[in-house]
Amino acid sequence: MLYKRSSALFAEAKKYIPGGVNSPVRAFNSVGGEPIFVKQAKGAYIYDEDDRTYIDYIASWGPMILGHAFEPVVNSVIEKAALGTSFGIPTKIETDIAKLAISMVPNIDKIRFVNSGTEACMSAVRLARGFTSKDKIIKFAGCYHGHSDSFLIQAGSGAVTFGSPNSPGVTQGTAKDTLLANYNDLESVKQLIDANAGEIAAIILEPVAGNMGCVIPQEGFLKGLRGLCDQHEILLIFDEVMTGFRLAKGGAQEFLGIDADIVTFGKVIGGGLPVGAFAARDEIMSFLAPLGPVYQAGTLSGNPLAMAAGFAMLNHLSQNPEVFQSLTDKTAYLHKGLQQALSKTQVPNTINTIGSMISVHFTEEVVDFKTAANGNNEYFKKFFHGMLREGIYLPPSAFESWFLNDALSYQDLDRTIEAASKVVNSF
Known part of the structure; x- marks a missing residue:
């Protein structure tokens, strides 16, 4: 056997x-x-x-x-662990990795570290809703953004119908604010926007889908989404938990030449330790507590071991x-x-x-x-x-x-x- x-x-x-x-x-x-x-x-x-x-x-x-x-990552974690594994108090390494990440990724001014990709995407949607004062989001069938309630929604009977929960424990109230479009199908997005005029806070997607197998955005799809978001005052969120710091130093935004309003990260940014992050321009990030009214917190956010591992990984990629x-x-x-x-x-x-x-x-x-x-x-x-x-x-x-x-x-x-x-x- x-x-x-x-x-x-x-x-x-x-x-x-x-x-x-x-x-x-x-x-x-x-x-x-x-x-x-x-x-x-x-x-x-x-x-x-x-x-x-x-x-x-x-x-x-x-x-x-x-x-x-990878030796630089392992050594950085060992050295940092000897000094203490968690403080719940600010550390210099948090600023070091934030500065490095911002220098590598186009179109972001500030970044907030969390503990997972799920948490990053959940926080990004909350921030988008707070910034726009609108409730609904559009996501795409087959794109996975973690197991937050807003994302565990299956398709309705047609392009403009509401989705329904596909996991017990997700309420119908949550489901009604999540609209389902088809990946690589701009028309399905336009129909949802027209049917929910003025109510959509954000469109969130994996710019390169990785949770229905690897699925590549077709010519004009992402550019079309960017145009629709600009036209209707909707924020475009790129879930780069998979693509960030993998497709290029600047992730999918750099690789594909499309700017998002909010970007989420995970995977590579932690060098193998549990880390997530979300980032945007100053105007949007200023809505986050303690600067603004949108609350997000985490006792272990910016954990020194994860920050050390992530810094070692990003530093190597930046220099090579x-x-x-x-x-x-x-x-x-x-x-x-x-x-x-x-x-x-x-x-x-x-x-x-x-x-x-x-x-x-x-x-x-x-x-x-x-x-x-x-x-x-x-x-x-x-x-x-x-x-x-x-x-x-x-x-x-x-x-x-x-x-x-x-x-x-x-x-x-x-x-x-x-x-x-x-x-x-x-x-």
């Missing part, structure tokens, strides 16, 4: 933790089987409790952009911008190789790639959540478990982007391509 120790640990975990996991995707419900338990990681590799080694393509869902246990081209080149190489491997099967498939994000879909084309949902999940399950047996760890869901890290060698990429060819030939 390949995963004997992991299976035993999972059985034990289920006695004390709901579903045996602290985040649902880890349970392998989408792909079947039982999750592996990791005991350590280094560079491009993770090592499970059964002493098996895997080439890692989730990179802790994005933050390990330079590989696991060639990392982004290196990652892009490796991702393009992987894309080409996977495309050749998948061409040998009759199973419909497509590969979406942008920067260092990539995903394989077992369907013809994926441009939004509806087309992503057309993917053949049975083939994906076979592909996932086949790759796992070959020592390749992919996201255990057809609706998640892969994330490359720069510790991956071209030998690792070749091994991945060879594994994919072997697996699809068994279909």
Whole structure:
């Protein structure tokens, strides 16, 4: 049995933790089987409790952009921990990382650190509502912004109908203020704006979607959203929890050439520790307490360990911008190789790639959540478990982007391509 120790640990975990996991995707419900338990990681590799080694393509869902246990980050955390792990009092490192982040990202003047991407997106929406004195928001089917009530809404029966809660515990009152549009579909956004004239505070989206697999904004989509927001006095929020400091030094705003009004961050900004942040121009950020009336707080916000890890990561990326081209080149190489491997099967498939994000879909084309949902999940399950047996760890869901890290060698990429060819030939 390949995963004997992991299976035993999972059985034990289920006695004390709901579903045996602290985040649902880890349970392998989408792909079947039982999750592996990791005991350590280094560079491009993770090592499970059964002493098996895997080439890692989730990179802790994005933050390990330079590989696991990146020495400058590890050393910064060790040094900071020796001085104390939390104070609930201002520290210099908070200002240091804020100054650095603002210098790297276009179109932001101030940044507020929180503890997760969920908290960042929740706070950004509250700030947008407070700034505009309007209640409703538009989000896109298939874009995930954390598990705050405002975002756990499923589509209504048509473009201008209200959504409904897709999780018990989310009220109908919350749902009525969240409107659902289709990604890459400007017309669906226009209909919502027309039907709710003067009531919409913000449009929030992942500028590159990563939670229906990697889905790329089509030509003119983001520019069109920017124009609609300007025309109707709506704030545009980019959820850059995945894309921030990954697609480029300045994230998706820089990479795609579109300015947002509020930007949220996570993943890379914490160097692997729990961190989130949201940022905007002075005019908007001045509405935050203690300067303004919009309240947001957190005892562990700006935690010195997380700030030290994030500063070490961002500082390295700022001083070594060639990392982004290196990652892009490796991702393009992987894309080409996977495309050749998948061409040998009759199973419909497509590969979406942008920067260092990539995903394989077992369907013809994926441009939004509806087309992503057309993917053949049975083939994906076979592909996932086949790759796992070959020592390749992919996201255990057809609706998640892969994330490359720069510790991956071209030998690792070749091994991945060879594994994919072997697996699809068994279909």
